[in-house]
Amino acid sequence: xxxxxxxxxxxxxxxxxxxxxxxxxxxxxxxxxxxxxxxxxxxxxxxxxxxxxxxxxxxxxxxxxxxxxxxxxxxxxxxxxxxxxxxxxxxxxxxxxxxxxxxxxxxxxxxxxxxxxxxxxxxxxxxxxxxxxxxxxxxxxxxxxxxxxxxxxxxxxxxxxxxxxxxxxxxxxxxxxxxxxxxxxxxxxxxxxxxxxxxxxxxxxxxxxxxxxxxxxxxxxxxxxxxxxxxxxxxxxxxxxxxxxxxxxxxxxxxxxxxxxxxxxxxxxxxx
Numbered sequence: 001x002x003x004x005x006x007x008x009x010x011x012x013x014x015x016x017x018x019x020x021x022x023x024x025x026x027x028x029x030x031x032x033x034x035x036x037x038x039x040x041x042x043x044x045x046x047x048x049x050x051x052x053x054x055x056x057x058x059x060x061x062x063x064x065x066x067x068x069x070x071x072x073x074x075x076x077x078x079x080x081x082x083x084x085x086x087x088x089x090x091x092x093x094x095x096x097x098x099x100x101x102x103x104x105x106x107x108x109x110x111x112x113x114x115x116x117x118x119x120x121x122x123x124x125x126x127x128x129x130x131x132x133x134x135x136x137x138x139x140x141x142x143x144x145x146x147x148x149x150x151x152x153x154x155x156x157x158x159x160x161x162x163x164x165x166x167x168x169x170x171x172x173x174x175x176x177x178x179x180x181x182x183x184x185x186x187x188x189x190x191x192x193x194x195x196x197x198x199x200x201x202x203x204x205x206x207x208x209x210x211x212x213x214x215x216x217x218x219x220x221x222x223x224x225x226x227x228x229x230x231x232x233x234x235x236x237x238x239x240x241x242x243x244x245x246x247x248x249x250x251x252x253x254x255x256x257x258x259x260x261x262x263x264x265x266x267x268x269x270x271x272x
Contacts, residue, residue: 035109039108051126058136061132089152095124095128104124105120168231171228190202201220203224212235
């Protein structure tokens with residue numbers, strides 16, 4: 001062993017790899033392809049075929065299928081929120097959690113520079129991308145897409161946390177003006193304890209006669225701020241239940257694929 005390096009656990013036996021395949025369904029045409037996907041270039045001083053290219057391929061497939069899904073499911077979210085949502089789904093932390101749930105850490109081949117768990121988690125995420133790349137390479141785009149949807153996109157993502165809204169009152173006014181709708185007006189819906197130590201004010205924000213947002217706060221200003229944010233959240237986080245995705249045309253009959261029409265591209269944010 002090279003001085004200063006600590007090796008990872010011994011490579012998994014063929015029995016362990018077979019058990020991994022049986023458990024996860026990662027049954028590729030060639031065992032060599034799977035072994036390469038599980039092998040990082042640090043293993044055996046780089047003398048074994050490594051997963052660098054498969055990892056890159058998997059990363060691109062992830063980016064494509066996750067981006068088109070979020071883009072179609074939330075047609076109104078701003079580009080920055082779209083990017084952040086994709087990053088949340090495909091982050092090393094998310095891929096590491098997925099990989100550990102599949103037992104990737106028990107079958108991957110690598111050499112660690114230290115024994116820190118953070119290093120292992122990072123490696124699990126990299127190998128997970130390589131496995132997706134191997135699936136894409138060996139079984140085709142639809143197989144990789146199906147796995148990504150089932151294992152990652154089936155999980156709930158806190159979109160409100162992803163959507164950072166600053167100056168909601170100004171943004172809402174600009175958005176409604178851009179949509180040629182009546183300007184937002186805040187109206188008190190009800191209140192309790194105005195002169196007490198814990199007052200509560202409930203404010204609705206209206207465009208014409210339509211209430212588009214509502215929220216409570218310990219001050220009128222806070223309630224107005226939250227009501228405007230609530231209206232923006234409802235707009236930006238409008239969901240398409242089961243969006244038809246461009247990649248789904250790969251499995252369609254030719255005549256259906258030729259008539260495919262994607263969801264309407266949303267407007268950009270108004271400039272404040």
